[in-house]
Amino acid sequence: MNPSSMIGYRFSNYSAPDETPFERLFGIFKQLLTHTSGDFDEAISWLTELDKEYKLTTPDYGIGDFIQELKDRGYIKEENPGDGEFIITAKTEQAIRQQALEKIFGKLKKGKSGNHQTKYTGNGEESSSDIRPFQFGDSLEQISMLESMKNAQINNGIGEFRITENDLEVNEKEHKTQTSTVLMIDISHSMILYGEDRITPAKNVAMALAELIKRKYPKDTLDIIVFGDDAWQIEIKDLPYLQVGPYHTNTVAGLELAMDLLRRRKNANKQIFMITDGKPTCLKEHGRYYKNSFGLDQKILNKCLTLAQSCRRLKIPITTFMVASDPYLQEFVHDFTEANQGKAFYTSLQGLGEFIFEDFERNKKKKF
Numbered sequence: 001m002n003p004s005s006m007i008g009y010r011f012s013n014y015s016a017p018d019e020t021p022f023e024r025l026f027g028i029f030k031q032l033l034t035h036t037s038g039d040f041d042e043a044i045s046w047l048t049e050l051d052k053e054y055k056l057t058t059p060d061y062g063i064g065d066f067i068q069e070l071k072d073r074g075y076i077k078e079e080n081p082g083d084g085e086f087i088i089t090a091k092t093e094q095a096i097r098q099q100a101l102e103k104i105f106g107k108l109k110k111g112k113s114g115n116h117q118t119k120y121t122g123n124g125e126e127s128s129s130d131i132r133p134f135q136f137g138d139s140l141e142q143i144s145m146l147e148s149m150k151n152a153q154i155n156n157g158i159g160e161f162r163i164t165e166n167d168l169e170v171n172e173k174e175h176k177t178q179t180s181t182v183l184m185i186d187i188s189h190s191m192i193l194y195g196e197d198r199i200t201p202a203k204n205v206a207m208a209l210a211e212l213i214k215r216k217y218p219k220d221t222l223d224i225i226v227f228g229d230d231a232w233q234i235e236i237k238d239l240p241y242l243q244v245g246p247y248h249t250n251t252v253a254g255l256e257l258a259m260d261l262l263r264r265r266k267n268a269n270k271q272i273f274m275i276t277d278g279k280p281t282c283l284k285e286h287g288r289y290y291k292n293s294f295g296l297d298q299k300i301l302n303k304c305l306t307l308a309q310s311c312r313r314l315k316i317p318i319t320t321f322m323v324a325s326d327p328y329l330q331e332f333v334h335d336f337t338e339a340n341q342g343k344a345f346y347t348s349l350q351g352l353g354e355f356i357f358e359d360f361e362r363n364k365k366k367k368f
Helices: 021-035 040-054 063-072 090-105 145-156 189-195 199-216 236-241 251-264 298-313 327-340 352-363
Strands: 076-078 086-088 116-133 169-177 179-186 221-227 231-234 269-276 282-285 288-291 318-322 343-346
Touching: 021 040, 021 063, 021 090, 021 199, 040 063, 040 086, 063 076, 063 086, 090 199, 090 236, 090 352, 145 169, 179 199, 179 251, 189 199, 199 221, 199 236, 199 269, 199 352, 221 236, 221 251, 231 236, 231 251, 251 269, 251 282, 251 298, 269 352, 282 298, 298 327, 318 327, 318 352, 327 343, 343 352
Parallel strands: 179 221, 179 269, 269 318, 318 343
Antiparallel strands: 076 086, 116 169, 221 231, 282 288
């Protein structure tokens, strides 16, 4: 096994001053687990090879010590007690999502009962810097005592201090709205073609977005679906294990499932993020697959455009993140985006996370 064959990863023996041997290895191990789709044995094999190349361990702390500490800390467990075969635990799955969040979005503090701000003001949950006169129905908690007392002194004098309703001013509050997001991930075979691993960055983005929403916007919802020949929903906990298959790209099935999931959500704001690297090449009709990998098939394309228009009528914007730069693919994305009146980004794998984060944060200020 040659560590140099792991495209996109370069390791060194650098460690932060306060890092323990376990923490140094664990950071690399979590990346390897994402790359190997949660396969513990394969990740440890990679780690062992990298240790030989980059001297990651010390004479006092080896890979065996690391495995034992993983077990002691509850990051791994035996699949069947006594068989010596280990699998990762839910604790590790959460740690991988946390690493993805920190890597892509930075270390974000857990917010209050997070929702998405809109441009509207009124009774809400979070104070803004705006001050306005008191109105019937405003809560006592909103009253700005400093501004109100200042008004009372100006209006009534300080000799015989009194405060009236006309003196009261309140801190404006921002309306909050909750957002339902569906993230579509292309798992067709092209996501690992030509020696480029596109699925691992897509997984990292999905895990980071899931962790962001869980921590900062807990009242939001995030559904994740994958699409190849067909489309199906996966749980957030399944993301580290996600793999590309020998599939065509059934964008139609992905969009239909996304729309179905969003119909069930009660939130007013709904949106779809789609990560893909290729053109739609497949759809399913009357239980049979219709496939064409050569160029843009007008039959498939028309169905995609029809669904994009349907989402527009339902006020569901679609943001497409195209991790490919072929001109004819850009033409498809342009037509698709125009039909939906959504947005499209043509991005490198390195910039994918930042693009999605910025767009997600920008959308939270809108009312769709």
